[in-house]
Amino acid sequence: MKYKSQKVAYWFFAFSMLLLILQIIYGFIMAFAHLGYDNLHPVIAFNTARAVHTNLLVVWLLSGFMGAAYYIIPEEAEYELVNVKLAYIQLITLALVGVTAVIGYHFNYWEGRKFLEIPRPLDWLVVANVLTFLGIILTTLFKGKKRTTTSLVLTMGLVFAALLYLPGMIWFDNQTMDSFFRWWVVHLWVEGVWELIMGGILAFLLIKITGVDREVIEKWLYVIVGLTFISGILGTGHHYYYIGVGKVWLIVGGIFSALEPLAFLAMALFAIAMYRKGEKKHPNKIALSWTLGTAIVSFVGAGLLGLAHTLPQVNMYTHGTLVTAMHGHLAFWGAYGMIVLAFISYSLPNLTGRKLYDSNRGVLAFWLSNIGMLGMTVAFGVAGVAQVYLERRVGLEFGDVQKEIQVHFLILIICATMFTTGIGLFIAEFIRYGQPTDEALIAATDHDA
Amino acid sequence: MLSKSQAKVFFLGGTMVTFVIFLGLSWNSLSKEVPKRTHExxxxxxxxxxxxxxxxxxxxxxxxxxxxxxxxxxxxxxxxxxxxxxxxxxxxxxxxxxxxxxxxxxxxxxxxxxxxxxxxxxxxxxxxxxxxxxxxxxxxx
CATH class of the missing domain: 1.10.760.10 (Cytochrome c-like domain)
Known part of the structure; x- marks a missing residue:
C-alpha cells in the first residue's frame, strides 16, 4: 500500500536535477578559469561561480533529502502527509529563495563566508522554509500509526540540520570566532547530521531492496550513526588546527578524525553484508547499484581521502590547497550526491508506474558519472599535491605554481565531461519516466511491500 | 550478540558524551584562547x-x-x-x-x-x- 501524498517527492527531485545541471555548468566555468580561459570574468567572476557552484550543491542535496523524506515518512508512518498543499508551497518558496540568492551572487549581494554565502535576510526565509518542512514531517510522524527507527533517525537528522543552521547566522567581529562557528554548521552538517539523513535513507532502501529483516538493519543503523557522531563531533577539531584556537584541537581533531573513516567503513560493510544476506532479489538493479555505490564511494571519498589530509602534520601543508577540493568532490558525490540519485532511482518506478529499471542508459549513467568523478578526483589530487610541494615546501610564488599545475585542469575538464555525460543520461531517464500518478502509487504493492 | 536496544544506547550515549566534551573544549577555546591568540x-x-x-x-x-x-x-x-x-x-x-x-x-x-x-x-x-x-x-x- 502506497500513499498518494508521496507524489510531492517527485517535484523535489525534479527541482534537484535542475539545480544539479546548473551546478555542473558553473563548475565548468571555474575549471576553464583555472585553465586560463576566464573569458566570462566581467559577467561571472570566479567568486560568483564558486558561490553558485557550492550553494547549488547544498540546495539540490537538501531538495533531494526533502523529497526522500516526503516519500519515506508516509510509508514508514503509514499515514498520508498531513498537508500536501503546504508541501508544494514549501517547494515553490524554496525555489524562489534559491533563485533570488543565485541571482544576487551575480550582483555582489552575498556575504563572503564559504558555503554560507546566502545573505542574512534570505537566511530567515530559509529558516521559515525548513520549519514548514519539518512541521509537515513531524506532524505526519506524530499522527502516523508507526514510528520506526528508520523514520526517527531520518527525522532526527533533518531536525538537527535545521538547528545547526543557526550558529552560522550569528555575526562575529572576530574572524576566528566566525570561522569557529561556521564549522559548527558546515562540518557538523556533512560529517554529522547529514550522515543521519543518509543513514536513514540507506536503511530504508536496504529494507526495500534486500528484504532483510528491519530489526537487523535498524540495529546496525544505530551502530553506524553512533560511530558517526562519536568520531564526527570531536572530529570538528580538524578545522580548528590553524584558525587561531589552541593546540588541544591538534590532538583531539587528529585522533577523532582518524576514527571518522570507521563510520563510513561500517556503512559500506553493512550495505554489502545486507545485500548478500538478502534473499529476495529486487528487480530494480539500477537502484541497487546506486545504493551499494553510495556506501562504497562515500567510504573512499569521505573516509579515506578525508583521512589523507586530516593528520595535523599533513594538514599544515595541505590546508587551503586544491587537496581539499580533491577530497570535497568525491566525498560530496559519494556520500550525498549518490544517495539522492539512489533514492530517485528507487522511487521513480513506484511513483510513475513505469518499470524502466534495466535500461542500458541507466547502467551507463551510473558508470560514466562515477568513473568521471573518480578521474576528476585524481586530477584535483595531482594538482593539489604538486601545489603543496611547489608552494608550501619549495616556496614558489602562488601564481607561478598555478601555471605549473594548469595542465591538470585539462584532464579535469575531460573527466568532468564524462561525468556530465553520465548525469545527462540519468536525467534523460528521469524525463523518460514521466510524471507521477495516483494509479501508479496505489498499484505499487510490487516487490517491496 | 549486540541487541537493538544496546545499539541504541551506544548511539545516544556516545553522542551525548562526545558532544559534552566538544562543548567543554569549545568553551575553553573561545573564552580563554581566542582573546589572547587573536590579540582581541x-x-x-x-x-x-x-x-x-x-x-x-x-x-x-x-x-x-x-x-x-x-x-x-x-x-x-x-x-x-x-x-x-x-x-x-x-x-x-x-x-x-x-x-x-x-x-x-x-x-x-x-x-x-x-x-x-x-x-x-x-x-x-x-x-x-x-x-x-x-x-x-x-x-x-
Missing part, C-alpha cells in the same frame, strides 16, 4: 569595518584566509607581511582590470578609506597565533 585588544572598529568589506565582496570566493576559502588566488593570511600596505592598497583601489600572472582579479576601485580598512583587517589577521600556519617552505634554498 587590537580588534579596532577599523578592523571590523575591514572584515565587513572583506565579506561583502566575497573575497573568500577566490582567496583563502586562515587557509579557508577558494583556491583560485593567493593565501592572504600573511599578505600584509609579504607585500606591505602600499601594494595591497593599489590592488584594491585600481579601477583598471588587472591580471597578476594571467589571473584576473575584480577591479574594485575602492576608496582610500575602504582600502585602509581592509589593510587593517589583513594586518590583524596576520598577527593571529595560528600554531605555525602557514608553514615556512623547508626546501627553499
Amino acid at each position: 585588544e587590537n580588534l579596532t572598529a577599523q578592523v571590523v569595518a575591514g572584515k565587513h568589506i572583506w565579506e561583502k565582496n566575497n573575497c573568500m570566493g577566490c582567496h583563502t584566509i586562515l587557509g579557508e576559502g577558494a583556491y583560485y588566488a593567493p593565501e592572504l593570511t600573511k599578505v600584509y607581511e609579504r607585500r606591505g600596505e602600499a601594494y595591497i592598497k593599489v590592488a584594491l583601489m585600481t579601477k583598471t582590470p588587472w591580471q597578476p600572472r594571467g589571473r584576473q582579479m575584480v577591479a574594485y576601485g575602492m576608496s582610500d578609506k575602504d582600502a585602509s580598512d581592509v589593510v587593517a583587517f589583513l594586518k590583524w589577521i596576520g598577527e593571529i597565533d595560528l600554531n605555525g600556519f602557514p608553514p615556512k617552505p623547508d626546501l627553499k634554498k
Whole structure:
C-alpha cells in the first residue's frame, strides 16, 4: 500500500536535477578559469561561480533529502502527509529563495563566508522554509500509526540540520570566532547530521531492496550513526588546527578524525553484508547499484581521502590547497550526491508506474558519472599535491605554481565531461519516466511491500 | 550478540558524551584562547569595518584566509607581511582590470578609506597565533 501524498517527492527531485545541471555548468566555468580561459570574468567572476557552484550543491542535496523524506515518512508512518498543499508551497518558496540568492551572487549581494554565502535576510526565509518542512514531517510522524527507527533517525537528522543552521547566522567581529562557528554548521552538517539523513535513507532502501529483516538493519543503523557522531563531533577539531584556537584541537581533531573513516567503513560493510544476506532479489538493479555505490564511494571519498589530509602534520601543508577540493568532490558525490540519485532511482518506478529499471542508459549513467568523478578526483589530487610541494615546501610564488599545475585542469575538464555525460543520461531517464500518478502509487504493492 | 536496544544506547550515549566534551573544549577555546591568540585588544572598529568589506565582496570566493576559502588566488593570511600596505592598497583601489600572472582579479576601485580598512583587517589577521600556519617552505634554498 502506497500513499498518494508521496507524489510531492517527485517535484523535489525534479527541482534537484535542475539545480544539479546548473551546478555542473558553473563548475565548468571555474575549471576553464583555472585553465586560463576566464573569458566570462566581467559577467561571472570566479567568486560568483564558486558561490553558485557550492550553494547549488547544498540546495539540490537538501531538495533531494526533502523529497526522500516526503516519500519515506508516509510509508514508514503509514499515514498520508498531513498537508500536501503546504508541501508544494514549501517547494515553490524554496525555489524562489534559491533563485533570488543565485541571482544576487551575480550582483555582489552575498556575504563572503564559504558555503554560507546566502545573505542574512534570505537566511530567515530559509529558516521559515525548513520549519514548514519539518512541521509537515513531524506532524505526519506524530499522527502516523508507526514510528520506526528508520523514520526517527531520518527525522532526527533533518531536525538537527535545521538547528545547526543557526550558529552560522550569528555575526562575529572576530574572524576566528566566525570561522569557529561556521564549522559548527558546515562540518557538523556533512560529517554529522547529514550522515543521519543518509543513514536513514540507506536503511530504508536496504529494507526495500534486500528484504532483510528491519530489526537487523535498524540495529546496525544505530551502530553506524553512533560511530558517526562519536568520531564526527570531536572530529570538528580538524578545522580548528590553524584558525587561531589552541593546540588541544591538534590532538583531539587528529585522533577523532582518524576514527571518522570507521563510520563510513561500517556503512559500506553493512550495505554489502545486507545485500548478500538478502534473499529476495529486487528487480530494480539500477537502484541497487546506486545504493551499494553510495556506501562504497562515500567510504573512499569521505573516509579515506578525508583521512589523507586530516593528520595535523599533513594538514599544515595541505590546508587551503586544491587537496581539499580533491577530497570535497568525491566525498560530496559519494556520500550525498549518490544517495539522492539512489533514492530517485528507487522511487521513480513506484511513483510513475513505469518499470524502466534495466535500461542500458541507466547502467551507463551510473558508470560514466562515477568513473568521471573518480578521474576528476585524481586530477584535483595531482594538482593539489604538486601545489603543496611547489608552494608550501619549495616556496614558489602562488601564481607561478598555478601555471605549473594548469595542465591538470585539462584532464579535469575531460573527466568532468564524462561525468556530465553520465548525469545527462540519468536525467534523460528521469524525463523518460514521466510524471507521477495516483494509479501508479496505489498499484505499487510490487516487490517491496 | 549486540541487541537493538544496546545499539541504541551506544548511539545516544556516545553522542551525548562526545558532544559534552566538544562543548567543554569549545568553551575553553573561545573564552580563554581566542582573546589572547587573536590579540582581541587590537580588534579596532577599523578592523571590523575591514572584515565587513572583506565579506561583502566575497573575497573568500577566490582567496583563502586562515587557509579557508577558494583556491583560485593567493593565501592572504600573511599578505600584509609579504607585500606591505602600499601594494595591497593599489590592488584594491585600481579601477583598471588587472591580471597578476594571467589571473584576473575584480577591479574594485575602492576608496582610500575602504582600502585602509581592509589593510587593517589583513594586518590583524596576520598577527593571529595560528600554531605555525602557514608553514615556512623547508626546501627553499
